Amino acid sequence: MLGVMNSIRLDKRDLILSKGSAVMTRRGYHGTGVLEIVQAAGIPKGSFYHYFASKxxxxxxxxxxxxxxxxxxxxxxxxxxxxxxxxxxxxxxxxxxxxxxxxxxxxxxxxxxxxxxxxxxxxxxxxxxxxxxxxxxxxxxxxxxxxxxxxxxxxxxxxxxxxxxxxxxxxxxxxxxxxxxxxxxxxxxxxxxxxxxxxx
Structure with a gap:
């Protein structure tokens, strides 16, 4: 069960990284906020801070x-x-x-x-x-x-x-x-x- 949970956590983290980095590439670091990142990944804003301390x-x-x-x-x-x-x-x-x-x-x-x-x-x-x-x-x-x-x-x-x-x-x-x-x-x-x- 622990292995399954770790896989789920990694998959969500990878999703945020993949979708968020695409947005940041287009809009730049300053032009991209946490809101744009989570919207691109389709996740709640609180989930972002579960994986990342900051932008x-x-x-x-x-x-x-x-x-x-x-x-x-x-x-x-x-x-x-x-x-x-x-x-x-x-x-x-x-x-x-x-x-x-x-x-x-x-x-x-x-x-x-x-x-x-x-x-x-x-x-x-x-x-x-x-x-x-x-x-x-x-x-x-x-x-x-x-x-x-x-x-x-x-x-x-x-x-x-x-x-x-x-x-x-x-x-x-x-x-x-x-x-x-x-x-x-x-x-x-x-x-x-x-x-x-x-x-x-």
Whole structure:
């Protein structure tokens, strides 16, 4: 019975995180109140405070809820033993390009981007969590680049940490342009340049 109750509690918490983070992505941190979050989740307002101490606590938990699984999938893709390290990286970003190309109007809504631009300075805990997630992504990419280097797919003198940071930052810029311009040209240019970067 305890296991069933824990499952119910987790399911409701996940529902609030999922629906509430979607609202906060569209409206921003300041534009989203607890009322909007609970209305999106279809729950009483009191239920919110059963799971979250505050709106800031909700935002912190939402960051982990959304991005920890994404980091896991990223790590899995960049550690696929069936592909060479270079092929893993290029395949991952080509798949993302294909994902956006299938959309009738390419668009991207970024929860971490919305929070980092709006709240990183005002709420240091959010800034720290955003930085930790971004660094984890860079570390995953760096590890794969180092494997590519060891396999002779990158020059022996390449600084893999610097290259991983550059690629990750460039990708964030591409996503920002996609959000504004809603066309694939920046993504296509990114993939083309990435192919040239990852050459021995």
């Amino acid at each position: 800031e606590d909700f935002a912190l938990q939402a960051l982990a809820f959304i991005y920890r699984p994404r980091l896991t999938r990223y790590a899995q893709a960049l550690n696929d033993p069936a592909l060479s390290p270079r092929a893993r990286i290029l395949g991952y970003y080509r798949d993302l390009l294909a994902h956006f190309a299938r959309q009738e109007t390419p668009q991207y809504h970024c929860f971490i981007g919305s929070l980092s631009f709006e709240m990183s300075e005002m709420l240091p805990a959010i800034g720290a969590e955003v930085a930790a997630i971004q660094q984890a992504s860079v570390d995953i990419l760096r590890d794969c680049l180092e494997q590519a280097q060891a396999a002779g797919e990158l020059p022996a003198d390449e600084d893999c940490g610097n290259l991983a940071t550059f690629i990750s930052d460039a990708w964030q810029g591409v996503l920002a342009r996609l959000k504004v311009g809603r066309n694939l040209q920046p993504l296509e240019a990114f993939v083309t340049r990435l192919e040239r970067l990852l050459q021995a």
